[in-house]
Amino acid sequence: MDSSKITERGRLTRQRIIEATGEQILASGIGGTTLDTVRAATLTSKSQLFHYFPGGKAELVREVAAWEGRQLLEAQEPEIHDLGSWESWERWRRMLVEYYIARGRWACPIGSLATQAATTDSELASAIATTMRDWREQLADGVRRMKAAGSVDSSADSQRIATVILAAIQGGLVLSQPERSAWPLEAALDNALAPLHHVATTR
Template identity: 50%
Template sequence: MTGLTAKGAATRDRIVRAATDLILERGVGGMTLDDIRAGTATSKSQLFHYFPGGKSDLVAAIAAFQSARVLEAQRPWIDHLDTWESWRGWRDAVVEHYRGLTHKYCSITALVNDVAPADPRLADDVAAHADRWERQLVDGLRRMRANGLLRADADPERLALATFATLQGGLLVMQAKDSIEPLEAALDGALTMLRAYAA
């Protein structure tokens, strides 16, 4: 949102941060704007000033914020992924980020699943954040192949898709079992798969 004063930007950021935790705990469907106003100590006029489209605008802002937070937790590894050591560091960073979370809806995918039936346009916007995450895996695997660490016949896009799908599956089972172990197993399996294509 452009044209905000420094104070206005800080207020909007505070609302997004607080609303993110509320929605990730309860899911989009389980939250009303009244719940968000109460949980963020925000008046109705304030909420619609910063999010004129209401819940849809707020969920879009939450998806952008959560996506940035998840990617930041994976740095510096996700920005390189050009050695086997960096892939192992990335795996460990993902696990550590999710290890202490109590949110039931702790992934961007969960937000997509909640908003898709009611707002396809918003679902596309939210899904774009997951696509950017996957794209960074593709870029890393391309560097691995260019550096001679992956076989010439390895397909970075296909391998990245398999890795990302495995990661998302690990997150879903992690939530269902309330345990970090499924995510650890999923990522270990993804790295084993990638190693099978080592040059």
């Protein structure tokens, strides 16, 4: 839907629907989220849902994925665009744990969608893959800045380290969920950052 044609009140309603749907998907998955459950959670009518999302559930889920992706990257600002020092990496780590745990989100919305999207919607899967690649590339850029500053060895594989960090985040959240505790995520992140420390220079 062309958002430029929506009134401010309509924009707020549309966003409220997106956010409520995101919470339902995180709790029940794409399969467990229906337009009827969304209507009940947002007190909207069927005609309203199709007014804002003419493509139905598929369009709504794609909008949720886009919104969650923006939220995730914005939560890591401004450090995600720095990561040129050990202090910046440590601040980024704290911010990421805060984003997930303090909000009571014991799973990664993007990671959760990624595990379901391939079998439900190829367009959704492609959009999520793009978000993951963007995230990985920003982390890899941070490793490159560390290399340029002489803080880590020039032989460090930026892409590989960034991929390990992303995998640790997703795995750490899976383990944190049943524990309802941040420590598995924190432990996973510490181990993920270990390769970066391993190639640190003495400068």
